[in-house]
Amino acid sequence: MQSFRSSLQPFVALNHLRHLLHIRSSRALLATFLIAVTASDAAEPELVDIRSVDPTVVVELRYAGMRNIAQFPLYPPDMPALVRPTVAHRVAVAQGYLRQRGYGLKIWDAYRPKSAHDQLWQFSRNNDYVANPADGRGSLHTWGVAVDATLVDKDGAEMEMPTDFDNFTPAAMLYYKGANDKVRRNVHRLQSAMAIAGFYGLRTEWWHFVAKDWQTYRTITQSIIVPPQAVAGSTLSPAVGESTVVISPVPKTVATPTPSNNGSGSTATDSMRR
Numbered sequence: 001m002q003s004f005r006s007s008l009q010p011f012v013a014l015n016h017l018r019h020l021l022h023i024r025s026s027r028a029l030l031a032t033f034l035i036a037v038t039a040s041d042a043a044e045p046e047l048v049d050i051r052s053v054d055p056t057v058v059v060e061l062r063y064a065g066m067r068n069i070a071q072f073p074l075y076p077p078d079m080p081a082l083v084r085p086t087v088a089h090r091v092a093v094a095q096g097y098l099r100q101r102g103y104g105l106k107i108w109d110a111y112r113p114k115s116a117h118d119q120l121w122q123f124s125r126n127n128d129y130v131a132n133p134a135d136g137r138g139s140l141h142t143w144g145v146a147v148d149a150t151l152v153d154k155d156g157a158e159m160e161m162p163t164d165f166d167n168f169t170p171a172a173m174l175y176y177k178g179a180n181d182k183v184r185r186n187v188h189r190l191q192s193a194m195a196i197a198g199f200y201g202l203r204t205e206w207w208h209f210v211a212k213d214w215q216t217y218r219t220i221t222q223s224i225i226v227p228p229q230a231v232a233g234s235t236l237s238p239a240v241g242e243s244t245v246v247i248s249p250v251p252k253t254v255a256t257p258t259p260s261n262n263g264s265g266s267t268a269t270d271s272m273r274r
Contacts, residue, residue: 047082054092058106069166074116082111084144087211094197109148112141145214148207151190159186174201
């Protein structure tokens with residue numbers, strides 16, 4: 001047993017060193033792309049912190065901790081949930097819809113630096129769920145136009161949903177097929193809110209949402225966040241009944257995205273993967 005433990009020591013030490021180097025490099029990365037500027041310095045910043053637009057949104061970035069497919073932090077622990085300003089507005093609209101009904105959003109992922117996505121691909125290598133960085137377009141998370149979100153109650157506790165995050169199985173499909181009525185209602189509440197706010201769903205993941213105007217953007221090369229400030233028009237009006245809305249998957253070809261309330265439509269393509 002002693003010899004076995006001794007044989008493990010180099011591997012344990014190597015893993016510990018890798019973890020320390022990762023934390024240092026992640027913090028250096030964060031310092032590089034989170035450049036704080038005043039509103040006068042940039043009329044339209046590339047990214048904003050979701051909580052600077054609506055501080056009631058709960059944030060738990062799973063790639064800043066261990067609860068993800070890599071079982072390893074891909075982000076620094078103090079990484080904020082960043083998105084395009086128009087996407088932050090959409091999130092605020094969805095949050096307003098849910099808060100009227102005693103619920104709210106928890107954000108599991110938002111903007112993802114390309115270096116972090118490259119690492120995620122190495123852990124997954126499943127093009128049904130994670131976009132291959134070599135395909136020329138990459139993940140829409142790296143564009144700042146996608147969020148991963150779940151439903152919470154008024155106190156911020158997660159509601160029962162079909163699966164946990166990063167569950168790459170048929171149980172995580174966009175349209176819930178299970179027998180649990182409570183889960184079905186929770187998924188419907190979440191998807192109704194996101195559909196009303198102007199998001200598409202993703203065929204293979206109930207938690208993944210893409211802004212309908214994603215094609216007007218591009219991959220982010222340098223990211224900037226601004227000091228907390230309100231985004232105009234972030235209130236929800238009028239209220240829409242939950243039973244009237246079904247989220248649509250991202251269409252195969254979208255020139256000008258149009259909403260659909262009947263749940264019909266094509267499934268997501270390779271370019272829409274996370």
